[in-house]
Amino acid sequence: MTKTESEQIQEAILQSQNPLVLSHERPDGDAIGSLIAMGLVLKKIGKRPYMAMVDGIPSRFHFLSGSDEVEKKLPESYDLLIVLDCSDMDRIGFDLEKKPDINIDHHPTNEKFGVINYVEHKAAATTELLYKLFQDMDVPFDVEISDALMLGLITDTIGFRTPSVRPELFRAVADLLEKGAHLTDIYERALNQHSFVGAQYWGRGLGHLERQGDMLWTELSLDDRKAIGYPSNDDADLINLLTTIESPKIVLIFVEQAGEKVKVSWRSKLGYNVAKVATSFGGGGHEQAAGAIVPGSLNEVKTKVLAATQKLLEPSQKENG
Numbered sequence: 629m630t631k632t633e634s635e636q637i638q639e640a641i642l643q644s645q646n647p648l649v650l651s652h653e654r655p656d657g658d659a660i661g662s663l664i665a666m667g668l669v670l671k672k673i674g675k676r677p678y679m680a681m682v683d684g685i686p687s688r689f690h691f692l693s694g695s696d697e698v699e700k701k702l703p704e705s706y707d708l709l710i711v712l713d714c715s716d717m718d719r720i721g722f723d724l725e726k727k728p729d730i731n732i733d734h735h736p737t738n739e740k741f742g743v744i745n746y747v748e749h750k751a752a753a754t755t756e757l758l759y760k761l762f763q764d765m766d767v768p769f770d771v772e773i774s775d776a777l778m779l780g781l782i783t784d785t786i787g788f789r790t791p792s793v794r795p796e797l798f799r800a801v802a803d804l805l806e807k808g809a810h811l812t813d814i815y816e817r818a819l820n821q822h823s824f825v826g827a828q829y830w831g832r833g834l835g836h837l838e839r840q841g842d843m844l845w846t847e848l849s850l851d852d853r854k855a856i857g858y859p860s861n862d863d864a865d866l867i868n869l870l871t872t873i874e875s876p877k878i879v880l881i882f883v884e885q886a887g888e889k890v891k892v893s894w895r896s897k898l899g900y901n902v903a904k905v906a907t908s909f910g911g912g913g914h915e916q917a918a919g920a921i922v923p924g925s926l927n928e929v930k931t932k933v934l935a936a937t938q939k940l941l942e943p944s945q946k947e948n949g
Contacts, residue, residue, distance in 0.1 A: 733747050
């Protein structure tokens with residue numbers, strides 16, 4: 629009988645002593661929750677995990693137990709490589725000498741780059757897959773593990789309001805609550821609280837807001853970031869605010885990066901698969917939420933990306949939701 633991905637993962641973990649756990653650059657709540665949950669579980673079963681993210685963990689997520697153990701560099705040695713919540717190898721940000729042993733992810737555009745690939749795009753978050761895996765491993769969930777898993781479930785569904793939310797997700801949430809997860813506190817910290825400088829940065833983006841038909845977009849330049857003193861190269865979650873504006877079917881944000889590159893994020897209503905457009909620009913993601921790093925100046929990238937995205941709004945391109 630062929631072993632399931634879960635069985636293969638458990639076997640590989642049991643045979644290791646010093647596993648390395650990685651997730652993607654510019655980490656979101658699901659990447660962070662997945663990384664920390666896996667690290668905590670590995671420690672609980674007697675392993676010596678090393679957790680790393682090339683950009684580290686943003687300060688607003690430092691409330692999670694285990695966040696202080698995440699490094700920004702690779703260890704000198706390890707005997708198992710686990711990659712979480714990454715659709716492709718480039719998103720990891722580190723130069724790796726070997727193919728990952730385990731790849732766990734929920735993005736439809738995942739390239740299945742691991743020796744073992746546990747990829748399920750119907751899952752709302754990678755932490756949902758880890759919740760199932762840890763159950764299979766018969767690991768007792770403590771509050772710290774439950775909080776880390778809950779973080780991913782809350783953030784990747786933007787507070788349980790994406791099309792990926794299903795009844796089984798709420799059953800997992802209920803179980804984590806029974807195990808002590810602090811849903812209300814995590815929700816508040818991850819989704820509702822924003823820094824003063826982040827709010828000022830939003831102001832710059834909102835000042836550039838444009839709309840054409842069913843498509844709405846804005847931009848954040850390097851000058852905007854410098855003027856405000858915003859410390860990161862992301863959009864301070866402005867994209868989620870833009871999705872609350874009524875009527876547009878597709879929302880985009882262009883964030884200029886150093887070195888003639890632009891980070892593009894797409895969000896869409898059901899029936900408009902923005903992952904297709906993101907993939908054509910070397911990125912990926914979900915049908916209604918995707919991203920890419922596109923080489924070129926801010927104006928050049930905007931012109932190309934908006935033209936390609938506009939095609940999704942043509943009647944012949946609309947998909948069934």
